[in-house]
Amino acid sequence: MLRTSFMGRVTCKAKVENAIDAAEVRQGKRKPTDVRTVEINDALVDTGASTLALPTSLLRQLGLDTPTSTKRSRNTTGEYVAKLYGPVRLWIDDRDITLDALEVEDGCPVLIGQIPLEHMQYVVDMTSHRLVPSSANGGEWILDMYSTESKVMPLTEAAIDEAYTKLGKTRLEHWQSSERLSIRRMELAKARSDKVHAGLIDGKNEAEREAKARHYLNEEFIEVELAEIEEKRFAIAVELCKIEIDRIQTVLRYLSLPAKAN
Numbered sequence: 393m394l395r396t397s398f399m400g401r402v403t404c405k406a407k408v409e410n411a412i413d414a415a416e417v418r419q420g421k422r423k424p425t426d427v428r429t430v431e432i433n434d435a436l437v438d439t440g441a442s443t444l445a446l447p448t449s450l451l452r453q454l455g456l457d458t459p460t461s462t463k464r465s466r467n468t469t470g471e472y473v474a475k476l477y478g479p480v481r482l483w484i485d486d487r488d489i490t491l492d493a494l495e496v497e498d499g500c501p502v503l504i505g506q507i508p509l510e511h512m513q514y515v516v517d518m519t520s521h522r523l524v525p526s527s528a529n530g531g532e533w534i535l536d537m538y539s540t541e542s543k544v545m546p547l548t549e550a551a552i553d554e555a556y557t558k559l560g561k562t563r564l565e566h567w568q569s570s571e572r573l574s575i576r577r578m579e580l581a582k583a584r585s586d587k588v589h590a591g592l593i594d595g596k597n598e599a600e601r602e603a604k605a606r607h608y609l610n611e612e613f614i615e616v617e618l619a620e621i622e623e624k625r626f627a628i629a630v631e632l633c634k635i636e637i638d639r640i641q642t643v644l645r646y647l648s649l650p651a652k653a654n
Contacts, residue, residue: 403434404523410454411479411490428455432502437523441505446493451477460492487512487533515626
């Protein structure tokens, strides 16, 4: 399913289909063979990206030529206004998500970002450079749904304030974990660059030279730490969703109470 290179590039096979076409199949309005679909053999897994990004030519193959919305976006060159098209349905193996895709220029790779990865519960194994199911549910894809029946919070303004406080702390932890992940990625990239420029390669063949350099620079340790941070970040993101759901449900239940008499 996945291919990698020495520089830590992780790619995967994916399928993207026009979600409206697929819905018309279920309604009996279209044949399954008429669903506009693109197969991607080397979609780039990028946990630093937010969502799914598709080159213009692939969007046109899917029959999408009118944007559904525009959003402010940011890349290495700065901020710009990005166009989103959809809805599309993204498949990786037997897991899927329906969402809008962000348009990128032809020549750019298909990018699979953090939102679809978290929904489909995939994480990057930095040790083996593979995309693997999260271990949070024993490797199974399980969508957690929590209701206030399992944990009824007191319907008071203090309870709502407490939920907001917990949400804020968890968001901060998620941000700090993301920052640490970015820093370690930069350190790993610098270590690999230094390996080349410092003349550390002196083995008999490429495999031996690469193994010696990786051992000298302790890259394996950094990659294991990256995997641990990535797993923790995913767990925090799941917890963040649960807290957000609990908070919204608590607020809605509070607002639905009859007004108190003065």
